[in-house]
Amino acid sequence: MMENRNDGNGDSMASSPGQNWAGNITYGAERLLRPASLDELAEIISREPRLRALGSRHSFNRIADGPGALVSLTDIPVDPADIRIEGATVRTPAWLRYGDLVPALDTAGLALANLASLPHISLAGAVATGTHGSGEKITSLATQVCAVEFLNGSGETVVLRRGEEDFDGAVVSLGALGVVTHLTLDVEPTYRVAQRVFEHAPWDAVLENFDDIAAAGNSVSIFTRWREDGLADQIWVKYREGHPAPDLSWLGARAAEGPCHPIPGADGSVCTAQMGEFGPWHGRWPHFRLDFEPSAGDELQSEFLLPRRHAAAAVRALRDLAPRIAPLLHICEVRTVAPDSLWLSPAYEQETVGFHFTWHPREAEVRPVLAEIQAALAPLGARPHWGKVFLPDADALPGLYPRWSDFGALRERHDPQRRFGNAFLESLGL
Ligand SMILES: Cc1cc2nc3c(=O)[nH]c(=O)nc-3n(C[C@H](O)[C@H](O)[C@H](O)COP(=O)(O)OP(=O)(O)OC[C@H]3O[C@@H](n4cnc5c(N)ncnc54)[C@H](O)[C@@H]3O)c2cc1C
Numbered sequence: 386m387m388e389n390r391n392d393g394n395g396d397s398m399a400s401s402p403g404q405n406w407a408g409n410i411t412y413g414a415e416r417l418l419r420p421a422s423l424d425e426l427a428e429i430i431s432r433e434p435r436l437r438a439l440g441s442r443h444s445f446n447r448i449a450d451g452p453g454a455l456v457s458l459t460d461i462p463v464d465p466a467d468i469r470i471e472g473a474t475v476r477t478p479a480w481l482r483y484g485d486l487v488p489a490l491d492t493a494g495l496a497l498a499n500l501a502s503l504p505h506i507s508l509a510g511a512v513a514t515g516t517h518g519s520g521e522k523i524t525s526l527a528t529q530v531c532a533v534e535f536l537n538g539s540g541e542t543v544v545l546r547r548g549e550e551d552f553d554g555a556v557v558s559l560g561a562l563g564v565v566t567h568l569t570l571d572v573e574p575t576y577r578v579a580q581r582v583f584e585h586a587p588w589d590a591v592l593e594n595f596d597d598i599a600a601a602g603n604s605v606s607i608f609t610r611w612r613e614d615g616l617a618d619q620i621w622v623k624y625r626e627g628h629p630a631p632d633l634s635w636l637g638a639r640a641a642e643g644p645c646h647p648i649p650g651a652d653g654s655v656c657t658a659q660m661g662e663f664g665p666w667h668g669r670w671p672h673f674r675l676d677f678e679p680s681a682g683d684e685l686q687s688e689f690l691l692p693r694r695h696a697a698a699a700v701r702a703l704r705d706l707a708p709r710i711a712p713l714l715h716i717c718e719v720r721t722v723a724p725d726s727l728w729l730s731p732a733y734e735q736e737t738v739g740f741h742f743t744w745h746p747r748e749a750e751v752r753p754v755l756a757e758i759q760a761a762l763a764p765l766g767a768r769p770h771w772g773k774v775f776l777p778d779a780d781a782l783p784g785l786y787p788r789w790s791d792f793g794a795l796r797e798r799h800d801p802q803r804r805f806g807n808a809f810l811e812s813l814g815l
Pocket of ligand 1: 516
């Protein structure tokens with residue numbers, strides 16, 4: 386049975402929703418429901434007038450909040466047999482964290498194509514927000530999905546497979562179509578990855594050689610505090626076995642001599658192994674190890690993704706804003722993402738570069754600076770990361786996403802009563 390913590394309306398199965406991971410959001414939803422089985426989930430969906438799925442709470446805005454009930458699936462037991470490997474795919478409960486799926490894949494000698502900077506996030510939450518790692522030839526995590534199964538606003542079970550009409554609209558869903566119960570992901574034979582960190586490359590040289598740097602490994606991240614001395618703090622290069630070992634000394638960068646954290650001065654031992662040591666894919670693609678808290682903890686995050694051809698213009702714009710940005714910043718990360726065909730993916734149909742900001746948790750000061758960043762990046766076609774802090778511009782979004790109105794029509798079919806709606810979606814004009 387479900388838990389009995391807080392009885393708001395004669396419902397013996399509710400508790401208070403609490404906060405997101407960063408602690409900047411106290412969910413305003415009335416209660417949190419924790420079904421102990423998929424049948425109980427179906428019963429909740431048939432009964433609750435307004436509800437929304439909650440993942441692992443790692444988003445920094447109110448995308449996961451709602452006016453009615455939040456539903457967490459993490460109390461539904463997962464049997465090893467629930468993770469079904471068939472050929473080059475795995476069908477898995479969607480509420481698992483990437484780190485929870487890894488042992489089953491390892492046992493079968495299989496791997497995913499990439500991961501985000503942390504393995505702590507749920508599959509469903511990551512996919513719903515277009516979460517990505519880095520790599521000019523690597524697409525976002527949502528593109529690993531080849532089938533999505535969800536309960537829609539009419540309580541129907543919907544299964545959409547890649548290639549079917551509507552599939553491309555239903556993966557990066559912002560949680561608006563229903564509660565995703567299972568995902569089927571592409572897998573491949575396991576492989577090993579190494580990473581090396583290079584410090585203090587001059588930004589001017591980075592800009593001149595951006596394409597060569599992005600191609601230095603399979604996955605490259607440039608970390609910068611937009612320092613006055615014009616140096617990029619670190620460049621992390623992750624490369625699969627068989628890829629030439631990277632060396633960025635020609636840029637004027639030096640190879641790090643010990644484990645680094647993306648935030649200079651923070652403890653590098655919480656990060657995945659560096660120094661060119663090969664290890665399993667899941668121990669290198671993320672920056673942070675599953676057994677530690679990722680990142681700084683005391684932080685907010687924002688990210689803007691724009692056509693890669695505008696990378697240099699965006700860097701110049703952000704360098705101009707450095708005096709406003711730097712005092713509020715832990716670190717900025719620049720990554721590339723390959724294009725995909727998912728309607729609401731920030732990398733939809735374009736070679737993409739992402740500018741990510743890990744801020745000190747001073748939201749009142751961060752917001753005016755975000756307004757300046759967004760004004761500077763808007764002419765370059767910047768799309769916000771759906772799970773991070775940004776100032777929504779409902780007028781601009783349809784122009785940034787060619788399939789925006791198709792997504793609206795898809796939502797109309799699956800949730801005509803807006804049972805999964807929330808104020809966040811309304812702020813986007815959805
Ligand atoms: C330290 C840190 C590092 C990060 N690094 C990266 C990174 O490298 N790359 C990147 O792109 N992002 C990154 N993020 C952002 C993160 O990946 C996204 O916020 C992601 O949505 C988190 O997943 P979640 O399960 O916590 O989702 P939640 O915040 O719980 O929910 C997000 C959305 O998913 C929906 N959802 C969740 N579960 C379901 C379900 N079962 N069915 C339907 N909808 C559902 C929710 O309704 C909501 O709309 C990072 C975040 C943190 C805190």
